[in-house]
Amino acid sequence: MSKIFDFRTCPTTGLRVDRTAEKLIKANAVAAVIFLAIGGLFGLLVALTRWPAVHFLPADWFYLALTAHGLDVLLVWIIFFEMAVLYFASAILLNCRLAGARWAWTGFGLMLTGALVTNVAVLRGQSSVMFTSYVPMQAEPAFYLGIILFAVGALIGCFVFFGTLVVARREKTYAGSIPLVTFGALTAAIIAVFTIASGAIILIPTLLWSLGLVAHIDPLVYKTIWWAMGHSSQQINVSAHVAVWYAIAAMVLGAKPLSEKVSRTAFLMYILFLQLASAHHMLVEPGFSPEWKIFNTSYAMYLAVLGSMIHGMTVPGSIEAAQRARGLTKGLFEWLRKAPWGNPAFAGMFMSLVFFGFIGGISGVVMGTEQINMIMHNTLYVPGHFHGTVVAGTTLAFMAITYLLIPLIFRRELAMRKLATWQPYIFGIGVAGISIFMMGAGTLGVARRHWDMTFADALLPFDYPSVAYLMMALNGIFAVMAATGGLMFVLVVVRSVFFGRRLAENEKPSYPEVPPQAAAVAHYGSAESPHIPGTVFLVGIFFVAFVLYYFVNWKYLSEVWPLS
Amino acid sequence: MAITPPTERIWWRQPIAKVELVWIIIAFTWGLIMFFMMIFWHGAGEQNLSSEAYQIKPERFAAHAQKMIDDHQVRIEGGFPVVHPPPGSDVYLIARLWQWWPILELEKDQSYRLHLSSMDWQHGFSLQPVNINLQVHPGYEMVLTIRPDQAGEFGIVCNEFCGIGHHMMVGKIYVAE
Amino acid sequence: MTDNNNDRGDASPAANDDQEMLPLMQRILDNPFLLLVLGVATPAVFYIIWGIIEITQIPIAD
Numbered sequence: 001m002s003k004i005f006d007f008r009t010c011p012t013t014g015l016r017v018d019r020t021a022e023k024l025i026k027a028n029a030v031a032a033v034i035f036l037a038i039g040g041l042f043g044l045l046v047a048l049t050r051w052p053a054v055h056f057l058p059a060d061w062f063y064l065a066l067t068a069h070g071l072d073v074l075l076v077w078i079i080f081f082e083m084a085v086l087y088f089a090s091a092i093l094l095n096c097r098l099a100g101a102r103w104a105w106t107g108f109g110l111m112l113t114g115a116l117v118t119n120v121a122v123l124r125g126q127s128s129v130m131f132t133s134y135v136p137m138q139a140e141p142a143f144y145l146g147i148i149l150f151a152v153g154a155l156i157g158c159f160v161f162f163g164t165l166v167v168a169r170r171e172k173t174y175a176g177s178i179p180l181v182t183f184g185a186l187t188a189a190i191i192a193v194f195t196i197a198s199g200a201i202i203l204i205p206t207l208l209w210s211l212g213l214v215a216h217i218d219p220l221v222y223k224t225i226w227w228a229m230g231h232s233s234q235q236i237n238v239s240a241h242v243a244v245w246y247a248i249a250a251m252v253l254g255a256k257p258l259s260e261k262v263s264r265t266a267f268l269m270y271i272l273f274l275q276l277a278s279a280h281h282m283l284v285e286p287g288f289s290p291e292w293k294i295f296n297t298s299y300a301m302y303l304a305v306l307g308s309m310i311h312g313m314t315v316p317g318s319i320e321a322a323q324r325a326r327g328l329t330k331g332l333f334e335w336l337r338k339a340p341w342g343n344p345a346f347a348g349m350f351m352s353l354v355f356f357g358f359i360g361g362i363s364g365v366v367m368g369t370e371q372i373n374m375i376m377h378n379t380l381y382v383p384g385h386f387h388g389t390v391v392a393g394t395t396l397a398f399m400a401i402t403y404l405l406i407p408l409i410f411r412r413e414l415a416m417r418k419l420a421t422w423q424p425y426i427f428g429i430g431v432a433g434i435s436i437f438m439m440g441a442g443t444l445g446v447a448r449r450h451w452d453m454t455f456a457d458a459l460l461p462f463d464y465p466s467v468a469y470l471m472m473a474l475n476g477i478f479a480v481m482a483a484t485g486g487l488m489f490v491l492v493v494v495r496s497v498f499f500g501r502r503l504a505e506n507e508k509p510s511y512p513e514v515p516p517q518a519a520a521v522a523h524y525g526s527a528e529s530p531h532i533p534g535t536v537f538l539v540g541i542f543f544v545a546f547v548l549y550y551f552v553n554w555k556y557l558s559e560v561w562p563l564s
Numbered sequence: 565m566a567i568t569p570p571t572e573r574i575w576w577r578q579p580i581a582k583v584e585l586v587w588i589i590i591a592f593t594w595g596l597i598m599f600f601m602m603i604f605w606h607g608a609g610e611q612n613l614s615s616e617a618y619q620i621k622p623e624r625f626a627a628h629a630q631k632m633i634d635d636h637q638v639r640i641e642g643g644f645p646v647v648h649p650p651p652g653s654d655v656y657l658i659a660r661l662w663q664w665w666p667i668l669e670l671e672k673d674q675s676y677r678l679h680l681s682s683m684d685w686q687h688g689f690s691l692q693p694v695n696i697n698l699q700v701h702p703g704y705e706m707v708l709t710i711r712p713d714q715a716g717e718f719g720i721v722c723n724e725f726c727g728i729g730h731h732m733m734v735g736k737i738y739v740a741e
Numbered sequence: 742m743t744d745n746n747n748d749r750g751d752a753s754p755a756a757n758d759d760q761e762m763l764p765l766m767q768r769i770l771d772n773p774f775l776l777l778v779l780g781v782a783t784p785a786v787f788y789i790i791w792g793i794i795e796i797t798q799i800p801i802a803d
Contacts, residue, residue: 013567059728059731060728128728134686134724136684137726137727162773175569176570177771179565179569180566181566183770190773191780193780193781194781194784194785197781218703219702219703220704221793221796223701224788224793224796228784247566247567250568251567254565255565255566256566258581258584259581260572260575261575261576262580262584263566264770268770271780272783275780275783275788276784276787278788284699286617286680286701286705286799287617287706287795287796288792290602290615292791292792296788296791296792298598298599301596302595302598302599303595305591305595306588306591306592309587309594310584313583313587317584318566369598369601369602371605371612374698375695375696377698378690378697378723378724379697379723444693445690445693448723449730450723450730451731455721455731457731458732458733458734459644459732460734460736461734462719462736463719465693530583532583536583539587543594557609558611560611560694560695562610562710563613563614563709564610564612564614573763574762574763574764574767576763576764576767576770577764618800618801619800620801620802625802704799705802
């Protein structure tokens with residue numbers, strides 16, 4: 001190994017840590033949290049405006065804030081954090097130097113520049129076109145340019161990740177196959193390459209169109225390819241946060257996957273089929289055949305859903321197996337009751353798992369059913385669903401692992417522990433509320449991306465049912481709760497990272513408690529079947545809820561006007 | 565652990581625990597049921613979106629709509645023509661900034677061929693409180709057969725963001741007994 | 742279920758680095774660039790290309 005690379009040895013895990021990779025992880029994570037704060041603030045303003053009794057922003061500011069909210073959290077926060085996850089899962093977990101550090105910094109610079117350019121374009125007020133920017137509605141050129149720069153930067157980050165995999169294998173910094181978490185990150189990186197390529201294919205011509213150099217962009221073609229980016233970018237999140245679940249279960253409880261084969265095959269289902277679900281957005285468009293819709297919207301016969309359902313058992317199953325091996329064997333749930341609920345990394349991770357499955361996962365599959373989509377498309381059900389996946393799922397998981405990154409990578413003691421302990425609960429429950437009440441309002445037909453559900457200024461009168469108003473008020477209340485949880489997170493991170501006590505070179509952090517690797521208690525692939533009755537029970541409840549909710553929605557569909 | 569390489573070199577040959585295998589089989593079967601449910605509904609269900617569509621210039625679509633209005637207008641309401649087309653006929657609904665034009669008056673349990681297209685940006689046809697939601701594109705005409713099975717007054721909300729007047733874009737469909 | 746400990750041995754897992762010995766599926770899953778090609782090609786063909794073909798086949802109204 002060349003001497004020019006600077007490593008330290010982690011006192012907790014014994015891993016060699018490349019200091020350049022460490023700096024890049026820090027930079028990307030800090031940028032991510034800054035944009036989470038900005039985007040979260042816009043989100044609060046949106047929710048307060050949609051709370052009928054408050055109706056906070058005027059219409060033009062509402063549409064501006066909604067555009068900025070979508071961009072800053074759905075794209076900027078998440079992709080920045082994913083870059084941190086990619087560098088962590090490659091350089092750190094593989095004991096390796098980061099390949100092409102200069103490229104990684106270039107990518108970071110491009111992403112930061114792009115995010116700022118697009119934000120400025122939106123704040124100037126001429127680009128309130130929503131995150132989706134459907135043509136022929138047109139934004140300023142800078143809006144598209146910023147997203148393109150951001151995407152190119154992220155693509156560079158992906159290739160730095162692939163390069164690091166190559167270097168690690170060549171330099172034999174690990175033995176055998178890459179760790180499961182790295183495999184999950186690889187899944188995210190592969191989906192990211194498809195996502196970004198699709199974005200480039202459609203946004204570069206759109207930029208030229210907004211500059212007046214291209215005459216026409218077909219709205220249907222735009223929408224098809226845009227969603228290859230827009231939906232797949234959320235599939236990066238799914239892959240990344242599942243990897244984060246496995247990582248937290250391993251780091252906090254020493255849990256081992258029940259079966260490497262099963263978990264990796266589940267990720268393979270993601271690699272191959274998850275991105276087909278971009279068709280969820282194209283189910284009520286003119287002209288597509290039922291064959292195209294059914295094949296794509298079902299992720300090729302629900303094979304990617306199979307992947308998620310597998311992770312939904314193996315992640316809690318591995319936790320239960322580890323806990324039982326520690327002696328927490330009483331009844332169905334002693335392992336769960338006596339889990340480290342005071343550790344925000346674990347609490348956030350477990351809530352992310354439950355909310356993603358029950359709220360985001362089930363609603364996504366139901367809404368993505370070809371015919372059922374007609375009673376949900378573009379209603380508030382849609383943002384209700386994806387706040388369940390991307391916020392209660394991804395964002396909560398990313399917040400959870402941040403509590404481990406602060407001591408392990410930032411080498412700072414976690415500050416404001418009481419606040420940190422409460423944070424995942426406040427945020428998680430707040431977001432779960434947002435999701436559920438938006439889905440409720442959507443079921444009653446309330447439109448998404450809409451400033452005034454009373455239609456006070458419309459030429460023709462129309463009223464939503466009064467229950468819908470209640471739903472939107474509850475949505476507002478839970479949004480305030482989620483925003484409080486988000487603020488708590490930002491406070492803890494800023495206080496710890498910038499003002500927290502620096503850990504000495506060989507000091508092990510005392511909190512959150514991270515058992516050394518030797519404490520790994522479970523053996524995967526053991527000859528006898530793992531004993532996980534609690535997980536089986538939970539998975540059974542999930543399955544029953546899934547089946548019931550699925551058929552209830554077919555019932556709803558059968559009650560609307562016949563059409564063909 | 566999940567953060568370290570697998571301990572067995574040949575992990576692919578490790579046996580799968582029975583509990584996992586059972587769950588995989590259940591989940592896979594459920595996926596097949598959901599897949600075939602969509603196909604089944606194409607035969608057995610009454611709510612299937614047609615894939616009939618055409619490329620059309622906005623002016624041309626507007627001309628079709630105007631002809632329908634000229635032929636079948638029955639009154640004017642709030643500045644909007646109200647049209648009562650004969651059952652079974654072709655019915656045109658224009659989406660534009662920020663109106664659904666004209667107001668349609670249909671008859672219960674009669675079928676109509678509904679044509680939808682936009683004059684400018686994308687719009688979202690959201691029939692309430694029935695809750696049927698369709699995307700309307702400029703340059704494309706979607707044609708579907710609808711059969712209202714309830715009488716009354718229905719709103720058409722726009723649920724695709726279409727600029728600053730988006731929240732004022734409301735249309736109407738009457739269904740007579 | 743068989744006894745899995747047979748495969749493990751006492752040597753380090755990488756003692757034998759001969760990829761030829763590994764099962765096919767494991768070699769596929771250990772090959773990030775093959776997975777990258779599959780993961781980009783599958784949605785490109787089934788979602789994007791098939792979808793764009795369908796759009797181009799929408800007839801022009803008469």
